[in-house]
Each structure stands twice: as C-alpha cells, then as structure tokens.
Amino acid sequence: MDQTNIIRDLLRWIDDNLDKPLSLDNVAAKAGYSKWHLQRMFKEVTDQAIGAYIRARRLSRAAVALRLTSRPILDIALQYRFDSQQTFTRAFKKQFNITPAYYRRSDEWCATGICPPIILDEHKHLDYEFVEMQEQPLVGLEQSCSYALEEWSTACSQMRQTFWHYYLEHTTSIASEVFGLHHAIHNADKEDEQTVFYTTAVKPEDASFNNAEYSHLTIPAGEYVKFSFSGEATRAAMQEFLYQIYGVYLPKLNITRRPGYDIEHYKLKNVELRHIDHKNDDPKSHVAAFDYYVPIKR
Numbered sequence: 337m338d339q340t341n342i343i344r345d346l347l348r349w350i351d352d353n354l355d356k357p358l359s360l361d362n363v364a365a366k367a368g369y370s371k372w373h374l375q376r377m378f379k380e381v382t383d384q385a386i387g388a389y390i391r392a393r394r395l396s397r398a399a400v401a402l403r404l405t406s407r408p409i410l411d412i413a414l415q416y417r418f419d420s421q422q423t424f425t426r427a428f429k430k431q432f433n434i435t436p437a438y439y440r441r442s443d444e445w446c447a448t449g450i451c452p453p454i455i456l457d458e459h460k461h462l463d464y465e466f467v468e469m470q471e472q473p474l475v476g477l478e479q480s481c482s483y484a485l486e487e488w489s490t491a492c493s494q495m496r497q498t499f500w501h502y503y504l505e506h507t508t509s510i511a512s513e514v515f516g517l518h519h520a521i522h523n524a525d526k527e528d529e530q531t532v533f534y535t536t537a538v539k540p541e542d543a544s545f546n547n548a549e550y551s552h553l554t555i556p557a558g559e560y561v562k563f564s565f566s567g568e569a570t571r572a573a574m575q576e577f578l579y580q581i582y583g584v585y586l587p588k589l590n591i592t593r594r595p596g597y598d599i600e601h602y603k604l605k606n607v608e609l610r611h612i613d614h615k616n617d618d619p620k621s622h623v624a625a626f627d628y629y630v631p632i633k634r
Contacts, residue, residue: 339377347456350363351393354393354416356417360374374386381456392451394417395432398424403440403445405522405530406523408527409421409436424436431451443595444592444595446592447593448592452587453584459580462577463563463564466561466632467560467562468558472539472555474537474539475539476515476536476537476550476551477503477545477550478533480533481495481532481534482529482531483495483529488530493575502536506546506547508546509544511538511539513538513601513604515535515536516537517534517537517553517599518533518534518600519533519596519597556631559631559633560629561586561589563585563628565577565625565626565627570619592633592634598629599628599629600629601628603625605622606622
C-alpha cells in the first residue's frame with residue numbers, strides 16, 4: 337500500500353475517533369509505523385504536522401457542538417480530550433480569536449478558524465457564486481424534527497424524504513419549482529439536540545394545498561452564496577453535495593453566515609403527481625436542477 341493510501345485510511349480513522357485518546361503512540365500503533373516514520377509520512381502527504389492537525393480538527397468539532405447544542409462548555413472540552421475548560425478556552429481562542437462562550441452567543445457564525453477534514457479522495461468541484469437575492473414571497477407547509485448532533489449527517493436525507501412525502505400528500509398538483517427553507521434552534525428539553533424547522537414552499541401562484549395548515553412566508557432580500565449541484569441527482573450524491581458546502585467550502589471561503597434561512601431551490605421534472613412513485617422516489621427521477629443558498633455577510 338502506498339503512502340497516500342495509508343494516510344487516507346488514517347485520516348478517516350482520526351476523524352472517526354476525535355473524542356478518543358489520540359496520542360502519537362496510539363496513532364502510530366494504528367498505522368503500524370514508528371512515530372518518527374509516521375510523522376514524516378503524514379507531513380509529506382498532507383503538508384501538516386499530525387499533532388497540530390488532530391488538535392485543529394478537535395477544536396473544529398467542538399466549535400460545531402458549541403453552535404448546535406446547549407451542552408456545557410466543560411462537557412464539550414472534556415469530550416474532545418482537553419483536561420480542563422481553561423486549557424480548552426486558551427486553545428480555542430488561539431484558533432478562532434474569540435472565546436468559546438462568545439462563539440456560542442454570536443448571532444452570526446463565522447467559518448474562520450474551522451479546519452475542514454483533509455480528504456485525499458477525488459471530490460467533485462462545487463460551482464458557487466455570490467448573489468444578491470430579491471425578496472420572494474412563498475406559501476408552504478412547515479414541519480419540524482429533532483436530532484442529536486452525531487445523528488445529523490445521516491438524518492438530513494431521511495428528513496428531506498419525509499417532508500417531501502408530506503408535501504405530496506397535501507397538494508393537488510406539483511409546482512415545477514419547489515423551495516426548502518430551514519433553520520435550527522437548540523432543543524429546549526435535550527441539550528444534545530437541535531430542532532430543525534423545515535418549510536416546503538412554492539410561489540403563491542403555484543400553491544394548491546388541500547389543507548389549511550399552509551403558511552405565508554418570505555425569503556428576505558440580501559447577499560447569499562449560491563452552490564449549484566451538478567451530475568445525477570441521486571440521494572447519496574446530493575447528501576455529499578450538502579456535506580461539502582458546510583464541511584469544506586464555507587470554512588475554506590472564510591464566510592460569515594448571518595441569521596436567516598438556508599434555502600434549497602429545486603427545479604423539477606415529471607412534475608405530475610401520477611409520475612411520482614412514493615415507494616421508489618430517488619431524487620434523480622424528479623430533480624432537474626438543485627441550488628443551495630446560504631445567507632452571508634462579507
């Protein structure tokens with residue numbers, strides 16, 4: 337096995353075990369090399385020191401936990417192997433230039449300081465552009481769900497599928513353009529969970545809901561970064577696209593996310609209800625185009 341493949345496997349293992357002991361001895365034992373040889377090999381492949389990378393990834397995971405859960409700062413610090421809140425705060429401030437408490441309280445979420453995982457596999461480049469959106473009135477059906485932070489990466493796909501089915505059940509016709517607007521808050525009852533509010537919406541002239549639960553809402557005008565999906569719209573490909581937006585691109589672009597909805601904009605094909613197979617509804621059968629907008633401030 338060549339060096340790149342060895343480090344690729346090791347990077348995946350590191351990212352899966354950031355809340356476990358990851359001393360250089362442990363990592364070297366996992367890789368099956370001496371500490372000296374592993375450090376040299378890791379540096380050659382990634383251009384980073386292994387110890388500094390692990391710490392930066394732990395602090396980045398901790399930053400996400402600060403934003404998306406209400407767990408005590410000490411609990412987050414201990415989970416990611418810092419021996420005290422004071423040690424964690426010093427390291428966090430060095431990487432993010434603000435304290436963990438301020439990072440959690442801020443209305444905006446600045447991606448500066450987030451260290452994305454090193455991924456040596458080939459990844460499709462995402463097309464993006466900065467756009468000014470005009471105010472857009474919509475009509476839609478709002479639903480909510482709660483997930484623990486660790487469940488979030490796998491739960492998103494199921495959430496969208498469930499909400500899509502709900503929309504199909506409560507409309508008499510399917511619009512050629514459908515929007516998904518969502519935002520999240522801390523779960524008031526469970527400190528490890530966040531509650532997501534997701535509205536499946538259409539333009540007012542396309543609304544044809546068969547119940548009275550729909551609501552009127554507006555996409556606020558302002559600046560957004562728009563990511564455009566390309567390729568076959570399988571569920572796995574779309575999930576990878578969404579992961580790359582927040583896991584890779586926003587940190588690399590050093591973007592500050594301002595308050596507001598994340599917006600999914602779908603252009604559909606085969607839009608008649610009779611063309612939709614509820615039992616086999618892979619997105620590729622009905623998604624012609626997909627753009628994702630994040631509200632930002634530069």
